Amino acid sequence: AQKVTQAQTEISVVEKEDVTLDCVYETRDTTYYLFWYKQPPSGELVFLIRRNSFDEQNEISGRYSWNFQKSTSSFNFTITASQVVDSAVYFCALGRGSSASKIIFGSGTRLSIRP
Amino acid sequence: DGGITQSPKYLFRKEGQNVTLSCEQNLNHDAMYWYRQDPGQGLRLIYYSQIVNDFQKGDIAEGYSVSREKKESFPLTVTSAQKNPTAFYLCASRRGYEQYFGPGTRLTVT
Numbered sequence: 001a002q003k004v005t006q007a008q009t010e011i012s013v014v015e016k017e018d019v020t021l022d023c024v025y026e027t028r029d030t031t032y033y034l035f036w037y038k039q040p041p042s043g044e045l046v047f048l049i050r051r052n053s054f055d056e057q058n059e060i061s062g063r064y065s066w067n068f069q070k071s072t073s074s075f076n077f078t079i080t081a082s083q084v085v086d087s088a089v090y091f092c093a094l095g096r097g098s099s100a101s102k103i104i105f106g107s108g109t110r111l112s113i114r115p
Numbered sequence: 116d117g118g119i120t121q122s123p124k125y126l127f128r129k130e131g132q133n134v135t136l137s138c139e140q141n142l143n144h145d146a147m148y149w150y151r152q153d154p155g156q157g158l159r160l161i162y163y164s165q166i167v168n169d170f171q172k173g174d175i176a177e178g179y180s181v182s183r184e185k186k187e188s189f190p191l192t193v194t195s196a197q198k199n200p201t202a203f204y205l206c207a208s209r210r211g212y213e214q215y216f217g218p219g220t221r222l223t224v225t
Contacts, residue, residue: 004157043218044218050212091157093157100209105159107155107157108155
């Protein structure tokens with residue numbers, strides 16, 4: 001079965017705190033793709049990152065970082081020094097098929113950053 | 116500007132009426148997708164099309180229909196057979212591994 005679990009429904013932190021969004025996935029595929037998307041209040045999903053199953057190297061982009069661990073089937077997302085503009089719903093997703101032609105989304109984590 | 120447009124942003128219909136949601140892209144992407152989002156849930160795949168004149172059912176296709184006559188356009192019809200059509204509908208197109216999303220249409224059926 002293919003499944004993505006985001007156990008944290010809602011998280012609220014004060015601005016400048018670090019926050020980690022958890023993502024656990026299930027798949028029997030040997031080749032797969034993992035994604036994070038951001039959905040601000042406007043509704044449009046914004047692509048943040050993609051990792052391939054054969055590349056466990058962690059990635060940092062400014063205040064954002066991602067930790068991919070195949071041993072625990074997790075792909076966690078950390079925001080360092082959070083800002084109010086980071087407030088959004090964040091989705092983790094699992095892609096399968098050639099070119100990740102189909103994506104399965106987690107239920108999302110609503111992140112609120114309080115000033 | 117290149118992108119995906121969905122219109123209208125908000126749509127209201129009476130129960131029993133069919134309604135068609137528009138999705139247009141000028142990104143020259145071959146693949147396009149329709150998702151449904153309900154409150155507190157992730158996106159669920161309704162239909163997708165990898166190429167013109169071809170499309171496949173997703174996980175929740177019942178009560179929906181699509182067409183793909185042009186590369187740029189992938190309209191979704193919500194039929195009266197859809198039991199609970201009120202939702203937020205998102206269209207996407209894919210280049211390589213990444214999907215790019217439109218702004219969505221919020222459909223309310225009363």
